[in-house]
Amino acid sequence: MGEIPCILSIGAILIAFKCLLIPSYTSTDFEVHRNWMAVTWNRPLKAWYTESTSEWTLDYPPFFAYFEWALAYVAHTIGFDECLQISKTPIMSSRILVFQRLSVIATDIFYIAICALYAFKSPRLVAGIPKKMRKNAQEACFILLACLQALLICDSIHFQYNSMLTAFFILSMYFIDSGRFLLAALTFSILLNFKHIYVYYALGYVFFYLVNYFEFSAAKFLNNFPKAITLAISLLLPFAFSIFPFFHVAGVEGLQNIATRLFPVSRGLTHAFWAPNFWALYNFADLILYRILSILKIGKFEAPTYTSGLVQEYSHSVLPNVNPIGTLCLVVIASVIVLTGLVIRWRKGKDPIFNFERIFRKTYSRPVDFSLFAIFSALSFFYFGYHVHEKAIILITVPMTILAIKDPKYHRHLIHLSCIASFSLFPLLFTPFEILLKYAICVAYFFIQLTFLKRYTRMPLGDLLPWRHIASWVVLAIVEIYNTFLHKWLLSDRLPFAPLMVISVLTSIELTGFFGSLIWTTFADGIIEISWQKATCRLREQLIRDMTYSVQTVEDEQDVQIVAGVDTSASSSNPDMVYVSVSFWKYPDLQHLATISDTRILRLPYIPQYLAVREAEVVADFVRSVIAERPELRPDVILCDGFGQFHSRSCGMACHVGALTGIPSIGIAKNLALHDVYETVGIDKRAKVDQFVDSCREIFKSNKSVPGFIPFDIVEPVKLNILRMGGSMSGVFVSAGYGIDLDLATTISAKTLLNNTTCEPIRAADLESRRLVRENFDGNRDKIE
Incomplete structure (x- = not known):
């Protein structure tokens, strides 16, 4: 299949399928984004980040607010003014449903186009791949990105605009692969002004640019000053366009209102359903200790509240409480350790300062790909971050997909991560129709992924599907089926949160194993591995x-x-x-x-x-x-x-x-x-x-x-x-x-x-x-x- 037929056929199938999903389950995010359209359309600019009639207040950066205003303008122009009413209570109708679904589908076209651009035009995607395999690699990259099951669940059913935002990140990666570092920085800065969660990638960009953009040799050191200035301009320009209008109409107070909305600390350490990261394990350990000590009647501890399923601040019963500053410190420490390791791995053998050849016994002939910097940076934020939503796992799966195409030794990691993502996202969809739908989507994507990766490299199934991974998926599937079909008939009155907690803990364990395995594979030429x-x-x-x-x-x-x-x-x-x-x-x-x-x-x-x-x-x-x-x-x-x-x-x-x-x-x-x-x-x-x-x-x-x-x-x-x-x-x-x-x-x-x-x-x-x-x-x- 040629490039254009592949893009058009896959794109048409995806758009048609997304149209069929229009009547499916509507989450609270429908009201969130509808209210944001109403706020940006009916209130003056200086009131966007202070309007609080609805509990779903605007809490994304200004570029996304401008995007909501643009959607509101379209809605008003074509006669969908019912979308633009400010209301304390949710508003929903078939017309609102259709308009908002179609707005996501329209932005998905942009995402599919960027996936095609990266897959078929990125010069580094197939740089180290044999010629006869390059076409298969490009098609695999495009299809796996365009059909990403996590985006399909989160955007086309649960409802958000993650595909559009992910497109900016992939475009930034395309510019990096093309050697256009200033455009890559500009694109990433634009992305940050759409949704600040993409700061997860920030440290990855910092470390990658230090070793690939700047020059530290004595002869060329002075060249870094003009480079630093142009890079700073590329990064700050989107921020200027983003926040200057608010500064112009409301002064410093306008900027303070934005900051207050973007960084609320009253949501608690973990989300209502725990994301599969370190804090899920921390909560579970605290709960176990509380139960054991209560049974043994050792000390007096307050009952835990993090199993209530509510978004709120809470205290731990036995273990020390965790605040945002503590999680930020852990994020930075973890990121710096692994990203410094990537820098050393790239620099060794090329600079006497970083020459660890006698220890590691191997010199790499090419730089470490940016996707690894992005993965480890996002993974560190996801694993140790404060109030991480399970949907943020998309930020890891996207660069992981690209890395696996570039370097097939990561295929098994990609498949395992995709399965972890599927199980962690299942609780988002819980109505009867969507239960079978979410299973069908994730199982279909699993086989699509397996088929195209095996077609690309013809690796043995044993390499792609280790028995330990299969065993973990079986256990997760059993718990998921119990949670969906049996728990409400057996123990829902006594332990309503129990199966969700088990899913969260099991996926957290698997993500921990993925993190360790990824480090092991990436730094596999070290002393321990040898x-x-x-x-x-x-x-x-x-x-x-x-x-x-x-x-x-x-x-x-x-x-x-x-x-x-x-x-x-x-x-x-x-x-x-x-x-x-x-x-x-x-x-x-x-x-x-x-x-x-x-x-x-x-x-x-x-x-x-x-x-x-x-x-x-x-x-x-x-x-x-x-x-x-x-x-x-x-x-x-x-x-x-x-x-x-x-x-x-x-x-x-x-x-x-x-x-x-x-x-x-x-x-x-x-x-x-x-x-x-x-x-x-x-x-x-x-x-x-x-x-x-x-x-x-x-x-x-x-x-x-x-x-x-x-x-x-x-x-x-x-x-x-x-x-x-x-x-x-x-x-x-x-x-x-x-x-x-x-x-x-x-x-x-x-x-x-x-x-x-x-x-x-x-x-x-x-x-x-x-x-x-x-x-x-x-x-x-x-x-x-």
């Missing part, structure tokens, strides 16, 4: 060694009919995305049968001497999938570019691949890294190794005939044989992998050296994977790994 992966790898290697030495799958050369060579290649622009190739050949006549390749995502970091941690499972999974589709190609032996049992831990890459596939394997390496050999045989035998290597070179140099191979007999038992390649001074180094002994492995390897020069199955797989990288990545930027 230590953990090393320990896991060593445990698996012990199991493989036990199987390898006790299981002999292939004992005779006559049992070998097909051999396969495997190899991978990656681009320097995105080293976590690789092409895996497997080449199948008849044995022993080396008739080529097929070479099959595909892309895979490497989710774990590279660790020296632990290559299998990063690649073995990916390669083995690909081989299994190929054999499942074409069983006639199932090889009797797999040839791997690397070592097998000749390894510092007697379990190299070939052993892992063989054990994971259940197919005998052989390691054939082109080079013998001496420092690895010293570690394998022991430092005390270093001189013997050097002497052995020199003698091999002399033999090859003199062109003396070598009967078969040269065994590496420095240590017993022998685990490595050296096969000469043609008339060169080099050789290939053969070691048995899984389910085969060294003699048979050497015999088979010798017969795969086509023209006595190179192992043809491995060479074919290597050439194919390299060709695909050259063709599918930008050749002027990418270097084959």
